[in-house]
Amino acid sequence: MWGRIFLSPKLLSRIHLTWSHRHLFTMQLKTKEFESLFTDGLKSLADIFEKHRFELRIAGGAVRDLLSGQRPEDVDFATTATPEEMKRMFQAAGIRMINNKGEKHGTITARVHNENFEVTTLRVDVQTDGRHAEVEFTTDWQKDAERRDLTINSMFLGLDGTVYDYFQGYEDLQNRKVRFVGSAAPRIQEDYLRILRYFRFYGRVASEPDQHDPDTLEAIQENASGLAAISGERIWVELKKMLVGNHAAHLLELVYELGLAQYIGLPAEGNVEEMKQVCQKAYGTSPKPVTVLAALFRSPDDVERLDLRLKISREEKTLGLFLVRRRRDLVKGQDEHGGLKPFTDFVIDSRELDAQSKVLELLKYQGEVKLLAELKRWSIPRFPVSGHDLRRLGITTGKEIGTTLQELRDIWKKSRYQLGKEELLSTISRS
Ligand SMILES: Nc1ccn([C@@H]2O[C@H](COP(=O)(O)OP(=O)(O)OP(=O)(O)O)[C@@H](O)[C@H]2O)c(=O)n1
Numbered sequence: 001m002w003g004r005i006f007l008s009p010k011l012l013s014r015i016h017l018t019w020s021h022r023h024l025f026t027m028q029l030k031t032k033e034f035e036s037l038f039t040d041g042l043k044s045l046a047d048i049f050e051k052h053r054f055e056l057r058i059a060g061g062a063v064r065d066l067l068s069g070q071r072p073e074d075v076d077f078a079t080t081a082t083p084e085e086m087k088r089m090f091q092a093a094g095i096r097m098i099n100n101k102g103e104k105h106g107t108i109t110a111r112v113h114n115e116n117f118e119v120t121t122l123r124v125d126v127q128t129d130g131r132h133a134e135v136e137f138t139t140d141w142q143k144d145a146e147r148r149d150l151t152i153n154s155m156f157l158g159l160d161g162t163v164y165d166y167f168q169g170y171e172d173l174q175n176r177k178v179r180f181v182g183s184a185a186p187r188i189q190e191d192y193l194r195i196l197r198y199f200r201f202y203g204r205v206a207s208e209p210d211q212h213d214p215d216t217l218e219a220i221q222e223n224a225s226g227l228a229a230i231s232g233e234r235i236w237v238e239l240k241k242m243l244v245g246n247h248a249a250h251l252l253e254l255v256y257e258l259g260l261a262q263y264i265g266l267p268a269e270g271n272v273e274e275m276k277q278v279c280q281k282a283y284g285t286s287p288k289p290v291t292v293l294a295a296l297f298r299s300p301d302d303v304e305r306l307d308l309r310l311k312i313s314r315e316e317k318t319l320g321l322f323l324v325r326r327r328r329d330l331v332k333g334q335d336e337h338g339g340l341k342p343f344t345d346f347v348i349d350s351r352e353l354d355a356q357s358k359v360l361e362l363l364k365y366q367g368e369v370k371l372l373a374e375l376k377r378w379s380i381p382r383f384p385v386s387g388h389d390l391r392r393l394g395i396t397t398g399k400e401i402g403t404t405l406q407e408l409r410d411i412w413k414k415s416r417y418q419l420g421k422e423e424l425l426s427t428i429s430r431s
């Protein structure tokens with residue numbers, strides 16, 4: 001689960017604020033997470049840009065993470081150098097570049113000291129179709145900040161620790177506010193995936209579930225159908241992140257209220273009430289994204305339709321189908337010790353490798369938190385009798401071996417997998 005962003009007094013004491021410009025707010029950041037980014041690779045990269053007098057700054061998400069006291073998972077860099085200038089610079093320094101498809105959008109990936117660095121030229125999106133952008137390069141940092149989605153994602157961080165903040169991203173981060181840069185509607189129309197990014201970051205930043213700016217929600221609602229043209233893969237990546245974050249049930253309910261569901265593969269008549277209950281019951285158990293979505297589904301067809309739109313993985317699909325089919329009939333046992341038994345029997349009878357992990361998700365779905373802990377500790381016992389043992393006792397036909405093994409398995413399961421080989425075999429001689 002995403003950690004909540006929290007600016008501790010200790011972190012705050014390491015940030016020094018100055019107003020240096022009418023729009024631009026700068027401050028100094030000096031944290032151990034920031035210092036830890038300075039590998040040999042980054043130092044060499046910085047030297048090259050400095051030598052050629054181009055600016056190089058950390059951009060976007062990584063700045064947000066660092067200002068929240070977190071070490072970013074990936075760090076994107078922005079620069080005033082054009083891709084051509086970067087290529088010349090890197091070639092002259094004998095640095096290998098990784099051929100990726102980013103160059104058209106200004107991104108060059110350099111490999112320095114066994115580390116990859118993605119550096120993107122500052123740009124303005126001149127034309128967008130809601131999915132892709134045609135870009136023009138610039139040396140104006142503010143212009144590049146203007147084309148970004150959210151204020152908290154629009155900051156830059158110089159390698160000397162200076163934070164450049166044009167749109168009060170830092171203030172929003174402190175106040176746990178998720179705002180689009182400028183007005184929401186045009187930002188969304190540039191890339192409709194931003195609707196889901198808004199939800200994902202809301203879950204990450206906001207402390208309360210219902211503190212949305214009404215104008216933002218209105219813009220999302222009005223632009224909902226734009227999501228229809230976004231690829232399933234991109235949607236699935238964002239949706240999954242939202243589902244494992246904070247306020248997931250609230251955000252998913254909002255997805256329905258704002259009319260987004262039909263455009264992202266979710267059932268038009270999703271069972272929102274069940275989903276809210278499941279989220280509540282499963283709180284703290286880290287259910288998988290599909291487990292949360294399964295609560296919305298009314299039939300296996302809903303899983304098929306989700307797969308058709310989002311191209312989920314095979315594992316995700318089988319989990320979804322399993323939950324929808326078994327959530328009401330594979331339930332805990334009634335006798336006092338046997339709560340877990342139907343579930344362990346199911347795992348033992350299943351031929352599938354991931355049966356146990358599917359059942360763990362089912363227990364989360366049902367809110368059986370105690371049984372969940374028990375099943376996590378349980379390891380599959382081995383059935384102690386083989387066909388070979390039966391042949392030694394004179395049972396020879398394949399058919400008879402098959403039925404006897406099945407009978408012995410049932411006896412073994414009834415004994416809660418306690419009976420050993422000899423005890424089981426002795427039950428045959430008596431019968
Ligand atoms: N639809 C998008 C996607 C990205 N961005 C900008 O590009 C940056 C990097 O994008 P990405 O790596 O996809 O997201 P992050 O914000 O870095 O989040 P994460 O931590 O998940 O990588 C974002 O911070 C944001 O400034 C944007 O404006 N609009």
Ligand SMILES: [Mg+2]
Nearest residue numbers: 061062074076
């Ligand atoms: Mg990122």
